[in-house]
Amino acid sequence: MKFQKTLILVSLFIAIAVAVAACGSPDETSTPVPASSVAAPTASQATPTMGQGQQEKHGNEQHHGQGMGGPPEGMRERHSAPIPADYQGLADPVPADEESLARGEKIYAQQCATCHGDGGMGDGPAGQSLDPAPAPIAHTSQMLGDSYLFWRISEGGAQFNTAMIPYKSILSEQEIWDVINYIRALGSGQVQPRKNMGGEAMNxxxxxxxxxxxxxxxxxxxxxxxxxxxxxxxxxxxxxxxxxxxxxxxxxxxxxxxxxxxxxxxxxxxxxxxxxxxxxxxxxxxxxxxxxxxxx
Ligand code: HEC
Known part of the structure; x- marks a missing residue:
């Protein structure tokens, strides 16, 4: 029974895919994209070339939706937004010792540098055409509280229509604190950026x-x-x-x-x-x- 149902579903899916392909869809997306890759947090998914939906969203909603403010208003809107109750009053429980910074460095290189740049100045290769651009977090994290940082990294930019990825189901809480420790150390000059993706160091x-x-x-x-x-x-x-x-x-x-x-x-x-x-x-x-x- 179950097998039959699956079979019907699969053939239906193939039929639709074939029909779509036959209609001469102008791009190469007729190959079904597995759902997992849609949600995947990898750097390549975030790149503007692949993240078509994302780019469209920013190209349109961001510009028209924000009205007269435009991108410069944006950061201020995010910095003045109320921190959701779940994230209020948090305090970084992970000491920013060598171990934490080493873990944070690794996470940062894998997850963040592509957009935020090796030095955390918002100038990574995948961030170039994002609007709003990735924040210069090495700099801004020096004056952002634990609650704010933990909230923004956990929930990402959906609330503000930005490309910042929500990490709460990708990184553990400790990993988020490790990466917070790392970006602050990057900005204060305590650690030197890796030469990995590209981008300037905090200066x-x-x-x-x-x-x-x-x-x-x-x-x-x-x-x-x-x-x-x-x-x-x-x-x-x-x-x-x-x-x-x-x-x-x-x-x-x-x-x-x-x-x-x-x-x-x-x-x-x-x-x-x-x-x-x-x-x-x-x-x-x-x-x-x-x-x-x-x-x-
Ligand atoms: C797909 C590109 C992309 C990736 C990958 C990414 N970010 Fe972001 N991030 C952004 C953009 C764009 C913004 C600016 C808009 C916003 O604040 O929502 C941003 C904003 C932020 C902010 C808010 C800073 C502020 O001044 O308000 C923090 C903190 C942050 N990112 C941390 C991280 C960390 C840590 C990682 C990796 C674990 C990461 N980001 C990965 C695109 C990205």
Missing amino acids: PEAEAQMHADMLAAGVEQGVITQDEADLFADVHDKLDAYKTTHMDELRSFMGNPEEMQKSMLDALVKTGEITQEQADAFTDIHDRLVNAGIMQ
């Missing part, structure tokens, strides 16, 4: 230069004044200094990245390093630069 001078260029562009385009650019750079430096001295505290921060930024500004106001007006001005300048598409 603090280049980052600083890029930042200065963005502010200069803001002034040039009349989005901010020179005074505002100076104020922004000054507060930004103080935020950076705060981050380096409060790293552990920030990693276990409960809220999303936007809330983290706000709480750091509040802390600087409390210690008298900046005034409330400067904090407000910083946020306002940041918003204007993001809205003008100059900053992410």
